[in-house]
Amino acid sequence: MAQLISRLRVWRGAVLLLAGLYFLIPMAASVWFSIDDVNGTIAFDAYTGLISAPGFTDSLVLTLELAVVTVVVLLLLLVPAMIAVRLGSPKLRPLLEVVCTLPLVVPPVALTAGLIGVLRWGPDYLMDTPFFQTFVFVQQPEFPLVLVIAYVLMALPLAYRALDSGLRAVDVRTLVEAARNCGASWPRAVVQVILPNLRGALLNASFLTLALVLGEFTTASILGYQPFAVWIYSVGNSQGQMSVAVSVLSLLITWVLLLLLAAAGRERRHKTATAS
């Protein structure tokens, strides 16, 4: 028995090591390549050049803004809808599920092509109506809302899955009824009882959406905007060492953001656990 366990442990170690190497070797190689100077010393030229390259801050800020707005819009759309369906008409649940999963079968290229079609067609027909302004507004380069629309659609299935698994773990109906029985009106019951129990799911949904927006390239590039992923591509194309520095940097940024989000979630949980 003990022998079996120790053998298992060895195996586990080996697998972990292999997986670790699989991830770490390319990364270490990239880092090494990006800081290796011609005369064998270490230099951070690629990174400093990158950060001072035109458009770095702009594109990064744009991406972060897009990510935040997408997460907010998505959660505001999905959470009330999913809770309402559970409370009010459980029969509509399969319908909601199908609608939310549908974007999965539409490839980003097709979605973008469709968007372009609408964006082209719209202004011609709506020239003299207020809708024309809407078309202009959603496409302004400082903050292209049209990308938010596209990202919300693309992240819908991911966020839905994450929230759905969270909602499955709580008996929404009974908890709301119990809260109402304790004197909470039902909006208050949802906010004070359901949402706190969905924290993990909300966090997961935000995670996935954030990761998607940070890495999205196709739609933004075809529509001609320059969030971080597109900017990295355009910069990296021009210089070998810089292109590798760029991928290392984008990895780091993504990790930092996800870690921040996780830390925020953990902190709140810790707070509720100790407060009483």
Next chain:
Amino acid sequence: MSTATLAPAGRTTTSATVEFRSLRRQFGTTTALDGLDLTVEPGELLALLGPSGCGKTTALRILAGFETHDSGEVLVDGEDITRIPAHKRDAGMVFQSYSLFPHLTAADNVAFGLRMRGVAKAERRKRAHELLELVGLPQRAEHYPHQMSGGQQQRIALARALALQPRVLLLDEPLSALDAKVRLSLREEIRRLQQELGITTLFVTHDQEEALSMADRVAVLRAGQLEQCATPSELYSRPATAFVAEFVGTMSRIPCSRTADGQVEVLGHRHPVDGDLPADGDLHVLVRPENVELTPAADGPAQVVAASFLGAVTRLTVRLADGTEIKSDVPTETATTLPLGTHATLTLPPRPVLVDRATP
């Protein structure tokens, strides 16, 4: 126990009367409540008993404000509560499924209602602690629901339901998810608390033993209607209908025949009929095992075919020539002298008997 601090002056003596008047509720084609009439007296524990789907939960949920009724009235202390939203109903409820808020500790769960009422934090803590003591779990105050057993969770849920000193306590099969032993002790505890607080209580169950052992009165429901509402002993000894008779306790059915003078003849004896005699059709007499007297006799018409030991008595199943099976309780000492296959005669006490149409 700190009942005095929990129930301020006057509260215990003004527990509410609850009245359901011709309450109807339909879900599509199923009729959950079909004109339910029922009055719960102040301070009593009334058990709602009935088979699955007879509308017990629906009645309770209408009273709590989670469900609406199509017609009829629900009155609390004579006041129609239809228009009062659930969160202002002043009725504490314990649910069948575990319903504690998972993100809150036991103390915070109990204090939740007080928080909704805007009670100050210090006062909330004090009251939550008193209530936890009342249900015997003061040491669990800082535990989360997932750290507690089912029985403990239901106790906390009970404390939470009592926290706002409701006029009515509603319990929807609060014990059904618990194992037998915990169920027994919690049953007694609920009853003790209810009597201490003198709170009007509606207790839904489909376990007749639970209903009979706890309640002041038991209301037997059938298909959305009240079949009988009476004290446990009355229900058992004088069931109003055959349905009640068979639902509460054990009943055997014995075929019988009419006599010209409106009596029935069963097992070779004439008996007057208790209640109405059905106008036509074949008839059965309903008898409880303890009322069937069994005398061993070599030429008797009945034969012992099964025995089950119940402690002081043993319940024998005897079969008549026509296949009818009748249960009879005999003292266990006597039962040991009656092996399977023993022939016997059966007699019923010379009293009016309950008669029902023969069911196929």
